Amino acid sequence: MIMRRNVWLLAIVLIAVLLGVNNTIYYFTTKRSLEDSLQHELQTIAKQIEISIELSRQGSEKFQEQIGRELRAVSIAAQYALDPDVEKVTKEQLIELSKKLDVLHITLLKRTSDNIELYKSSDPKQIGFKTSTWNPWYAAFNELFDTRNVSIDWGQRLNHFWTGPFEFAQTETSQIRKWGYYFDGSTNYIIDPYISYEDRQQDYDEETGVNTIIAKTLHENGTLLEIAGINPSTFPLGEQTTVTQKGDTLFHMTQQPIIYGSYLFKYDQDQRLVKEANESNESITVNTTINDKHVLKLFIPVSVDKSTSMLDENGEPINRYVLTLVADYQTIQNTLDKQFHNIALIMLTATLLSLIVAYLTASSYRKSQDKLVRRTQETYVDEINGLFRAIREQRHDFLNHVQTIHALAELNKTEELKAYTCELTGEIRQLNDIINIGNPAIAALIRSKISQAESLKIKLETSFTDMNHLGLGIKSLDLTRVLGNLIDNAFDEVMQYPEERRLISIKGKQQSGYMEFAVSNTCDNIEKLSGKPIFESGYSTKGATHSGLGLAIVKTIVDRYKGSVQIVLNEPNMVTFIVRILD
Template sequence: MSRNAWLLIIVLIAVLLGVNNTVYYFTTKNSLEDGLRHELDSVAKQIAISIENSRNGSEIYQEEVGRELRAASVATQYALDSDVDKVSNDQLAELAKKLDLVDITLLKRTKDNIVLYKSSDPKEIGYKTDSWDPWYQAFNQLFDQKQVTIDWGQSLQNFWTGPFEFSSTETKSIQKWGYYFDGTTNYISDPYISYESRQLAFDNATGVNTLIQKTLDANSWLKEIAVINPETFPDGKAKTLNEKGEWVTHKTQNPIIEGAYTLKAATDTANVKLANKQGLKTYQDATIRGEHVIKLFIPVDVSTKVASMLDGEGEPIPRYVLTLVADYGTIQHTLNEQLINIALIIGIATLLSLVFLYWVVAAYRKSQDKLVRRAQETYLEEINGMFQSIRSQRHDFLNHVQTMNSLAKLGKTEELTAYAEELTGEIHQMNDIINIGNPAIAALIRSKMLQADTLKVEFTTVFNDMNKLELGIKSLDLTRLLGNLIDNAFDEVMTYEEGNRSVSIEAGQKDGYFQFMIRNTCSRAEALRDKPLFQAGFSTKGNGHSGLGLHIVKSIVDKYKGVITMSVDEPNSVTFMIKIPY
């Protein structure tokens, strides 16, 4: 095989391996990304369920705190005078201390407002509540109906409370207020407690933030988890301007309800909106602070209205968005490891493939060289045999002339005629062989004639216009092609009686191609029509035959862009016809 052919094979192998490696890389990458998304989705669903359970538990706990505040309100009413003007701030301070409350405030209704009239905390006194929506609406319902019916907060008999929240009068702490009025006083009792004294311990043990932190600790590939309020995201916390000119934030309207939101991307707002409005989970590839991450936005429906999650108008939201941020570096690390392993495997496989290919090519070339040598030896033997026959005829010519002279002197005319005809036939036969015009074919035909005489086979040949054979067909290929066809014909006719052994060969130059036609006796010709005669290894001769003869013929014909066909033109006869263009 030439150097260029080897180079072409190596380039093709390299290209195939490169394509295979590229396809494998992207297939693996997509598979790992799908796996990460599936893992994100699974973790998100588990977290959503856990968050809902935790949040519901927190809501139930808040309701219990509300009942505690109602009990404190009833106790406050029994401990104080029914007229707010007869209650002192010192009494309220002492009572708040006994009931383990932060403070107690009493609300009085005026002509056009409801004010904080008395309190254990002097800073509370004098505030008007008409800007506190929906608290002001609840206060009026308590005074008018002794019951709150607004669809927010917790309503009990003669009592109402909202969620833990920042106060308009105390902006640095989170508190929960309870409001009680049964008509026996001219004020609303308002005991309140702090988030730190009641809810904080519960949230630290079972709250959403604790759950999120445990999830992050257990999954190193998770970078961040946040519970987003889609109604207030991303503009910031809703604020109210109080009477002191201070902007008061509202915990219930925070855009980030729980968790942390520090890994921000430009597409987050659109993805949160999409998840909230259409109820669809959304994935986003992003590079944040130089880190490649995948973000998942998944909507979570709230089954009941919750006072701790409100929109900008103070109404409970029906759905929040849970977002998880995964580190893409875990995928890249896995890909890098697999690429190194694959590169090693491909390198070893390539080396072994090249060694195996070299061995196959070497074995093939050795086999081909062996066949060529055998053909050359046969060619030389047949050429030498033909020239030996010619030399023998010349050597014996004097003997033939003397014999004929003796027969003439003796007057044996009939014997002389017979002898001359026999001698003339032998000379014509040799001349016909020589006149074929191609030494290789001439030598082959002469050899096959001798073989036919030995085998008692009737072997006839017709060759015409073979002068252009040297233009394109190698002599060795010709002897292999015709030799295999004649041998195949001889093998077939030897299965019949001596008088039925007939093989003929015709060859000639046609318009643009050479035609070779081998015909021989074959009683089973019809049965051979559908057989794979030209397939390597196929043989109809039984054991001991390689089945390569016709396959070699077909290979040589294909090499010269020719065609070979088998036909059954007459009973008990088969013909192989070859056409090779020149």
């Protein structure tokens, strides 16, 4: 009984372990799937952002080109309004002309023997600045003076005109300006009208600019924490600055490491990853912790056409920048936590249900086993009692037998005496044979089956040898169940035949390490047993009135003792079941 409990407990533990392993695998598989899904989602978002940013950036540059054309028109208008000799142009003329042409200021650049300087202007702060350190502006100025056109591959080039992007001013380092430069040779100076960023470009950028798109994207997508455009050339160098003639520090918008967006989630491998993404032109994703947050950070290279707003440290346009996206991994973790809670609930429910089912199954099995053992024990007791009763009856009738023998002897009825003693001797011998089997349980069973056979007019032959070393207890009960079911099965079969053909033979013997029983009976339809699952529970060849459990019980008990059961069809119209059980 304890062993059966341990088996069921082991089965329950195995079920719980299997559920745990299954759910653990499911959890980590789900985690990987969610991570892959988030990365795919980020790639998709990044592509959309890349397209949006590029459209916005290109739109901004197109807008700047339109401004450039306006500055050229202003320059031509100023040329017609001003004297071709810079010495004859006055400050007042430039101030009035700036207002009429709706620009911030107009400055005139004069070429000297060793430089090009801001010679006259409507803004007094402009006057006196030399431009030889303004790269690439100084090269453009020289080309205008020399060839009337600019050939450098940067900025906006029109006929007799050149303009760069919006940039911080050398003369006022806190102000952002856009300058146009015109020279067609009809004057001895370059005309330089310029406007402020706040007056022209700022409104456009606030409505449709890159930083506006980034801000809206971050607001609408709770997963994203940060978006930044990184200049791969200047990113390792930090802020790009120069010192003006006045000693002020001048920042360069076009050469900043962070082109747009913010850079608050700094990772110690950023420089290496930006370089790798830029050089390989392949996206890179890292799973790490930044600012005490578990994040996924993407590095996505974006190729661009010639741009006037993104330059390397030497002032040359770059053809690729790196877009970085930082996503909050907590989104995945929240989903995983929710999934884990669901899994834990399912696991707990399944485990409880499994335990309940296992308990009910074990309880039902135990009850059925207890009932079966109890029934077997009751049968065993009845059969033992029957055996003892038969012995007592013989002892009780002994005096009657002696008196009958004495009477027959006195009357000289020799033939009747022989017949009577022969019958009496046979009965005593039969009972002695049963007692001599050696195992009370088997002896009682055989005694009971002999009585049953007599009442059914079945010829029952028995032969047992060396069975006196069998033990009692559960093993004896199992033996009586095996033998009893085989004999009952034989009874059911022979009862289909006439009395003269109702023959059953029971043999038993004990060898070293095993015991063997053979139950033979009359059977005409031997072919109906061939290839049939006769040892399966519920299968029967005797019709619907039989449960089909007898042979299944025999097989179960024999298997428990690692024994064997086989059918032998080696005699005509006889079938033999041979059971061998290991001792």
